[in-house]
Amino acid sequence: MQNPADNVDLxxxxxxxxxxxxxxxxDAFSRLYADDGLxxxxxxxxxxxxxxxxxxxxxxxxxxxxxRIKRAHMTKIVHGIEAKGLLTSTTPPQDxxxxxxxxxxxGQSFLHTHWPAVDAREIATTGDLTPREADTLRRLxxxxxxxxxxxxxxxxxxx
Amino acid sequence: MQNPADNVDLxxxxxxxxxxxxxxxxDAFSRLYADDGLxxxxxxxxxxxxxxxxxxxxxxxxxxxxxRIKRAHMTKIVHGIEAKGLLTSTTPPQDxxxxxxxxxxxGQSFLHTHWPAVDAREIATTGDLTPREADTLRRLxxxxxxxxxxxxxxxxxxx
DNA sequence: TATTGTTATACTCTATAACTATA
DNA sequence: TATAGTTATAGAGTATAACAATA
Numbered sequence: 498m499q500n501p502a503d504n505v506d507l508x509x510x511x512x513x514x515x516x517x518x519x520x521x522x523x524d525a526f527s528r529l530y531a532d533d534g535l536x537x538x539x540x541x542x543x544x545x546x547x548x549x550x551x552x553x554x555x556x557x558x559x560x561x562x563x564x565r566i567k568r569a570h571m572t573k574i575v576h577g578i579e580a581k582g583l584l585t586s587t588t589p590p591q592d593x594x595x596x597x598x599x600x601x602x603x604g605q606s607f608l609h610t611h612w613p614a615v616d617a618r619e620i621a622t623t624g625d626l627t628p629r630e631a632d633t634l635r636r637l638x639x640x641x642x643x644x645x646x647x648x649x650x651x652x653x654x655x656x
Numbered sequence: 657m658q659n660p661a662d663n664v665d666l667x668x669x670x671x672x673x674x675x676x677x678x679x680x681x682x683d684a685f686s687r688l689y690a691d692d693g694l695x696x697x698x699x700x701x702x703x704x705x706x707x708x709x710x711x712x713x714x715x716x717x718x719x720x721x722x723x724r725i726k727r728a729h730m731t732k733i734v735h736g737i738e739a740k741g742l743l744t745s746t747t748p749p750q751d752x753x754x755x756x757x758x759x760x761x762x763g764q765s766f767l768h769t770h771w772p773a774v775d776a777r778e779i780a781t782t783g784d785l786t787p788r789e790a791d792t793l794r795r796l797x798x799x800x801x802x803x804x805x806x807x808x809x810x811x812x813x814x815x
Numbered sequence: 816t817a818t819t820g821t822t823a824t825a826c827t828c829t830a831t832a833a834c835t836a837t838a
Numbered sequence: 839t840a841t842a843g844t845t846a847t848a849g850a851g852t853a854t855a856a857c858a859a860t861a
Contacts (some may be wrong), residue, residue, distance in 0.1 A: 505722045507803065508710040509771075513778050514790065515684035516703060517797040522681045523724040524801060525674035539850065544675060551665040558819060563664045565682040567852065572821055574851095594819040594860045612668075619672050624800045631673065634800065637793040638676040641783045642683060644666065698827070717842060729828065731844055753837045753842040 528622040529615060538611060541566060541574050546608050549584060549598045557586070557596040583607055687781040688774060697770060700725060700733050705767050708743060708757045716745070716755040742766055 510516045526540065548560050561571040575598065578584050583604035586596045600608070623631040639646055669675045685699065707719050720730040734757065737743050742763035745755045782790040798805055
């Protein structure tokens with residue numbers, strides 16, 4: 498189903514960061530969604546829930562900028578998640594234009610149920626890369642994105 | 657517009673290859689499309705044209721597998737490109753189920769007009785990465801994807 | 816005036832299934 | 839029976855612009 502030995506000449510596309518990232522991303526998520534029961538949730542929803550979980554009361558717009566989701570789309574997704582009872586939105590008194598997002602208990606337990614599968618798969622599905630190469634890849638992607646490096650908790654690194 | 661100093665805790669998402677690839681891919685294409693006049697064409701069309709250009713007479717299904725585009729979607733895109741007069745499809749006598757794709761002269765010149773902008777931007781827009789790091793990133797992505805390494809032509813490398 | 820979020824629209828992409836014609 | 843492509847439909851994501859409320 499993927500790219501067997503079709504032996505296609507990709508030309509300069511195989512030197513294009515954009516297209517390599519595009520293909521790699523598709524593969525990564527297809528691996529992620531392969532066996533697990535994540536089918537109930539979309540990638541957008543899951544990532545939004547995760548970010549809110551780590552940053553309770555975060556502004557909706559900040560979540561959108563972080564995840565590169567446009568404001569119009571954020572509104573739709575957030576309302577959808579809210580309708581499922583997984584998060585609550587409040588208006589902060591300091592800026593009554595904004596919307597602050599927090600997970601409900603149901604949202605927290607939903608995330609606790611589904612997110613570990615993501616983390617687990619990540620380790621198992623790095624293709625032909627050695628663990629060391631996979632780490633280098635992650636580090637370079639973070640640098641490319643301007644994300645500060647070991648943002649994982651100290652406990653994670655120690656384990 | 658992007659991710660300034662919002663200082664968001666991404667938790668284990670910053671260790672997730674899938675999500676890092678997702679964010680990086682969005683950034684890469686937004687940089688690619690930033691200044692240039694590529695707005696006429698979609699990413700799908702451009703990549704399909706490029707692959708056909710490098711592999712004249714290639715089967716439609718092989719293009720789809722290579723670019724991770726589903727068959728149903730391939731049909732729609734290819735018909736669209738064909739309607740613009742940029743490619744022709746023929747039925748190979750050896751297998752009359754298949755569709756072989758070749759660029760028209762208009763298709764070739766269209767690609768010659770637009771593809772160099774992609775290559776040029778690639779070099780200029782590698783974020784905070786050093787050229788060496790960008791090369792490493794490309795190499796790791798190719799390995800992750802199972803794409804053989806220096807598939808660029810010798811002439812390209814020499815120039 | 817600028818910003819935050821909302822609403823609405825249109826298009827691209829993805830996923831799925833039923834269908835045809837060939838092999 | 840399996841494969842290559844087509845058709846149709848539904849949902850997810852993206853892009854854009856006009857709008858209200860607030861700063």
